Amino acid sequence: MRITSALVDPALLDLPWSVPLEEWPASHLVALPQGISRHIVRFVKLNDTVYALKETRERIAEKEYDLLRALERIDFPAVEAVAIVNDRLDDAGEPLESVLITRHLQFSLPYRALFSHMLRPETMNRLLDALAALIVRMHLTGFSWGDCSLSNTLFRRDAGAFAAYLVDAETGNLYPKLSEGQRSEDIEILRLNIFGECLDLEAAELLHEAIDPEAVVDDIVARYERLWHEVTYEQEVPRDAR
Structure with missing residues (x-):
């Protein structure tokens, strides 16, 4: 087993790394709200710190x-990368997938956990504002997400609004500056993902009847474009203007 980390918590070494995450005993885990993920994700608490563990290639x-560490260096709102565990073997000597360890963002929740019965229009509006602000900041930074969605975002209440944090960067890339094509591709992916997430909520009867999935998609894109224009607009003033 090989652990890559800037600063390893010694308690991490005592976890059952020879067992697939899906089979870890409950005694090692803590139950926290979890978003939809294509990977096996588990949470552990060690020395009063909660870590998220994701099994992947x-x-x-x-x-x-590497991407999360780079984003941390520029103070971007994202989860903190702690370590990678590679070269895992089970008790029979068979290889297991690597595990990415991140520090759980305290008081944050995936979007599906922000409502217990039904997502109301005012809550959806605050979520969309937070997500649009996150993506604008991301694009200004030169980060192309590649999988913009509510599911890949954590939200934390912030004085009546929400603050959004990137939680999944595996499809992302960091560039000195994004082209218009790269920005447009991210927004098109955002359209598709948000629409699908709204349909899932609608099917589960968790979406308020006043919320139209197609209108939500148009709304989030409009919020993004409006905010992007506000922060990037350059007005030319003639030299002789007073």
């Missing part, structure tokens, strides 16, 4: 770890 884990 080594190349993907290393890329995401």
